[in-house]
Amino acid sequence: MNDATVVRAVDARKSYDGTVALDGVSLDVHEGEVFGLIGPNGAGKTTLVRALTGTADAEGTLELFGDAAGDSDRSRIGLLPQEFGPPERLTARELVAYYGGLYDESLPVDDVLADVGLADDADTWYENLSGGQKRRVCVATALVNDPDVLFLDEPTTGIDPAGRRALWGLLDSLADSGVTVFLTSHSMEEVERLADRVGLLRDGELVAVGTPAELVAEHGGPARFVVAGPDVEAGADPLRDAGFAVEVGTDELVLGDVTPAELGDAVTALADASVGYESLTWTEPTLEDVYLRLTGETFEGTFTPGASAVGAAADGVAGDSDSAPAAEVER
Template sequence: MEAEAVVEARGLEKSYGETVALSGASLAVEAGEVFALIGPNGAGKTTLVRALTGTTEPDSGQARIMGESPTAVDRGRLGVLPQDFTPPDRLTAHELLAYYAGLYDDARDPDDVLADVGLADTGETWYEDLSGGQQRRVCVGATLVNDPDVLFLDEPTTGIDPAGRRTVWRLIEDLAASGTTVILTTHDMAEAQRLADRVGLLASGSVIARGTPDALVSDHGGSSRLTIETTADPAAFDDLEHPVSRPERHRGRSAESAVVVRDIDPEAIATVVDYLERRSLEYTGLTWAEPDLEDVYLALADRAELERTAAVDDVADQSDAVEAGETA
């Protein structure tokens, strides 16, 4: 029997004037699951979180948390971290958490929460004097003082240094292990791949793909690849038994400074090195990689953008045709 969803969205629609933020967005998240929402800026992630938490009223569709409307559910059972959360800065970190703890009848000790987010030694520091990453961790802590059953985190690790980010990751993992349901949005694919039991890719206001990270990578990530740091043209590899091309969107370098050999196992790398040396093709480095969640993101987001652009062009063409007919 399929488990009952703790958080559910069915066909949510939301527009702001002519801007469509949500277009039939649907998802279901089970108890104790970590569900990551990924997608480009403007895809509707924050609007979806707001609709699920009752801070935005959708134009149509239905959202439910623990079987109730988001506006009817006991707020003491929820923790919500907005992307733009800005608490009062003339309080210490401890005073801030104590303030939010005072909003609940059975709250956690602020010192324990500070320890959870890795800030046990900064409780007496003014919030405004904390670094940006420390401030964000205090904000994460503010969502935990009521020990929520369901936790919504909108870009929780934005601005946090790598060590602090891992502290937050471990905290989220511990919360999920104890039964807390976590819905988070992120642009960090490594974060989503590590934390999420399942991932949903949002594009143009709809969830266009969902599944475990491994399943999404298997279905949409493409093949393994060997990146060769070289200015040689792909045509120089015409008789190599593996397909070679310029990277479509290369990470951290110019596309003209590398070629990518696809569908290649690590055991075959030596044959590529021999090929380079026999043909005196200069190169400065080799990197082999399996597809990951970032490849899925790029593939599906690019596809969605192309479809959206094609739809806009079709509407423009039809409008031009109508205007031309009226003019004639």
């Protein structure tokens, strides 16, 4: 990544029939940078992508490579929209070849299909591919012109975990080669894994921008220790007496700002009060916590998004080895 600005927005504004979609958005994205844009449905993410690629009008300054977005060289841009429905009675190879034919120069079709993991399914009709395979074909159509900037709106929707990780590796390689990637996603795991910087859009406003680590440090909140079980409420007062801040949830106690060194003290306080539990979970904050705090969204039935023992993950995304460390003890 270098300091050359590839994508630029200054005071971008857009409304639809009186509804504000973009409200003064300003940002710069540099050559070779992966920029992740997150936010709730309706926050304006897709509108911003369309404005930056010149496929929708907006007020303000919107530039690619120093030119007005609508006047930029289209051959240098790869775009994967959130919704994309190509002809279904074409094979994967035919579809990618068709989109490659729209440019004066393009990459070898078979190479692009191999890059997205479809070498063995290149001659399968689009309509007979799985949902994840269809999405990979769509990614291939955005790559076939060998773009210098790549806009991906929810690129891994429907792709299985192995395919998703393979695509992440491909995007890493593209960024390392100098391609700028502008990514929108509801997968906080994906954004935290890929993005050099992240912007959070809420109600058309860019409310936070920074590296994932910076956003987690500033907005993620403290580490949490969760005591789960049907009768754990009895442990609230003993834990408070031991100096812990405790919130009582449904069959759980949530202790905020607990360091690993303090875990033993909490367990001892429970044992001294003869309070049983089914599980103990300690988690550090993640980008998911940042998202929930800044958007005001919550999970039903839990104080502790991101804690594997007490709640389901948002948007079908489960934690794994790339997530923040979690310590869990079962009794």
